[in-house]
Amino acid sequence: MIRSALLIAKKDLYSELKTKQVLATMIIFAGLVILVFSFAFDPANNTTKAVIPGVIWVIIVFSGILGLNRSFISEQRNDTMQGLMIAPMDASSIFLGKFLANFSMMLVVELVSLPFLFLLFDFQMYGGFGYLILVLMIGSFGFISIGTFLAALAANSKSSEMLLPLLLFPVTSPILIGAVQATKIILTNIEKLSSAMAWIQLISAYDVIFFVLCFILIENVLEV
Amino acid sequence: MIEISKLIKKADNKLILRGIDLKIGKGETVAILGPNGAGKSTLLKVLATLIKPTSGLVKINGLELRNNQMKIKKLQGYLPHSSLLYEHYSPLENLVFFGNLYGIKNAEEKAVELVKEVGLSFFLNEPVKNFSRGMIQRIAIARAIIHEPPLLLLDEPHTGLDQGAISILNNVILSMKAKGTTTLMVTHDFKQAADICDRIVIIKNGKVADDFRMEEKALDTVSEKYQLQVEGVS
Numbered sequence: 420m421i422r423s424a425l426l427i428a429k430k431d432l433y434s435e436l437k438t439k440q441v442l443a444t445m446i447i448f449a450g451l452v453i454l455v456f457s458f459a460f461d462p463a464n465n466t467t468k469a470v471i472p473g474v475i476w477v478i479i480v481f482s483g484i485l486g487l488n489r490s491f492i493s494e495q496r497n498d499t500m501q502g503l504m505i506a507p508m509d510a511s512s513i514f515l516g517k518f519l520a521n522f523s524m525m526l527v528v529e530l531v532s533l534p535f536l537f538l539l540f541d542f543q544m545y546g547g548f549g550y551l552i553l554v555l556m557i558g559s560f561g562f563i564s565i566g567t568f569l570a571a572l573a574a575n576s577k578s579s580e581m582l583l584p585l586l587l588f589p590v591t592s593p594i595l596i597g598a599v600q601a602t603k604i605i606l607t608n609i610e611k612l613s614s615a616m617a618w619i620q621l622i623s624a625y626d627v628i629f630f631v632l633c634f635i636l637i638e639n640v641l642e643v
Numbered sequence: 644m645i646e647i648s649k650l651i652k653k654a655d656n657k658l659i660l661r662g663i664d665l666k667i668g669k670g671e672t673v674a675i676l677g678p679n680g681a682g683k684s685t686l687l688k689v690l691a692t693l694i695k696p697t698s699g700l701v702k703i704n705g706l707e708l709r710n711n712q713m714k715i716k717k718l719q720g721y722l723p724h725s726s727l728l729y730e731h732y733s734p735l736e737n738l739v740f741f742g743n744l745y746g747i748k749n750a751e752e753k754a755v756e757l758v759k760e761v762g763l764s765f766f767l768n769e770p771v772k773n774f775s776r777g778m779i780q781r782i783a784i785a786r787a788i789i790h791e792p793p794l795l796l797l798d799e800p801h802t803g804l805d806q807g808a809i810s811i812l813n814n815v816i817l818s819m820k821a822k823g824t825t826t827l828m829v830t831h832d833f834k835q836a837a838d839i840c841d842r843i844v845i846i847k848n849g850k851v852a853d854d855f856r857m858e859e860k861a862l863d864t865v866s867e868k869y870q871l872q873v874e875g876v877s
């Protein structure tokens with residue numbers, strides 16, 4: 420099962436490497452968000468530090484949606500989804516493979532855009548760098564796993580581009596609220612680390628529950 | 644090889660398959676004929692595990708379809724109307740990907756060999772999106788047989804092929820047949836049906852209307868019986 424999932428993830432990422440369409444869109448979007456925010460909030464002003472946690476998650480959520488939308492729509496051309504469904508593997512392998520591909524792309528976007536954000540706003544980290552990475556990882560993990568599942572669900576509908584965000588926001592809002600709060604504490608108020616950890620635990624629990632749920636339920640979503 | 648009994652498929656309150664009974668032995672090459680909308684593609688999709696039957700029993704190689712999906716998927720090579728190929732990928736990359744999904748060893752070697760067999764070696768590394776309909780169809784066939792399945796389900800494989808490609812396809816089917824492969828082929832091309840199949844099943848309105856063996860590549864018999872069932876006496 421893991422093997423098939425890796426094959427699918429590799430296939431998606433390699434295909435992305437060839438076309439660069441999705442990743443380029445995601446990164447350009449992230450760059451635009453950062454630029455617009457730097458116009459709106461003077462980077463030299465100290466109070467603008469407060470908006471940075473918000474900006475980080477705006478980037479993740481919206482560029483994430485751009486990627487997620489393509490994830491299953493791209494399998495509609497030539498009905499390649501059928502090709503995956505008739506192959507000898509479980510539906511959960513397809514989910515896992517798609518999740519891995521989406522998650523890797525998300526990480527690439529974060530890796531490119533967040534240093535740019537910190538540079539532009541001249542942001543100094545006072546320790547807690549490890550915690551920031553942790554929040555980013557588990558937050559993105561939950562967001563992308565639920566997003567991958569809902570993208571599969573929405574792909575069968577004609578207006579999937581609209582449907583996905585509509586479904587995604589309510590379900591992932593606990594993750595997003597927790598992630599923004601935890602990020603804010605880590606970036607601006609590291610002394611209160613214990614309350615950030617409480618948020619992190621909440622997100623982790625949510626992640627695990629929903630990942631398992633998506634993993635089990637995907638079979639019912641992928642039917643033709 | 645295949646046992647279908649009382650197979651019914653309903654979609655949107657509409658009966659698409661209304662009680663199909665069919666037994667197909669190992670090594671048979673069966674052509675499925677019938678007018679548009681008769682339910683031929685739906686029948687193949689049920690066999691390919693893509694859609695679930697509403698009721699009825701389907702057994703492949705003695706395995707019940709519902710409970711042995713994984714084993715059955717390995718036994719089948721399915722070629723639907725669409726190519727199931729990734730456009731940005733070359734034939735080689737497509738075939739290696741699917742070969743690996745089916746867990747075959749030395750997928751790359753096998754892929755190169757198959758591309759050669761369908762006469763497209765020259766285009767081995769070109770992206771599929773630049774191919775003509777006939778070339779895509781040939782790669783699609785290679786995709787369907789990469790794991791050497793003992794059962795082939797082909798949905799109108801001859802559509803859009805030129806004479807050369809048709810004979811390549813027929814040779815592929817015949818050489819699979821020589822290895823003991825069972826083939827189910829939906830087609831509108833009576834000549835191909837008469838040439839390479841040893842049994843004809845005519846489906847009309849979701850039911851088997853006629854089912855007979857072919858002798859001596861009798862093209863006339865096929866068209867005669869088809870007209871009788873489909874266009875003729877009402």
Ligand SMILES: Nc1ncnc2c1ncn2[C@@H]1O[C@H](COP(=O)(O)OP(=O)(O)O)[C@@H](O)[C@H]1O
Pocket residue numbers: 654655657659677678679680681682683684685686
């Ligand atoms: N998912 C579906 N929902 C409703 N009707 C369908 C569906 N798939 C096929 N049909 C209908 O079933 C009939 C048979 O379709 P099909 O099996 O594709 O015919 P053909 O014999 O031409 O391959 C058609 O009338 C088609 O409109």
Ligand SMILES: [Mg+2]
Pocket residue numbers: 683684685798
């Ligand atoms: Mg059809």
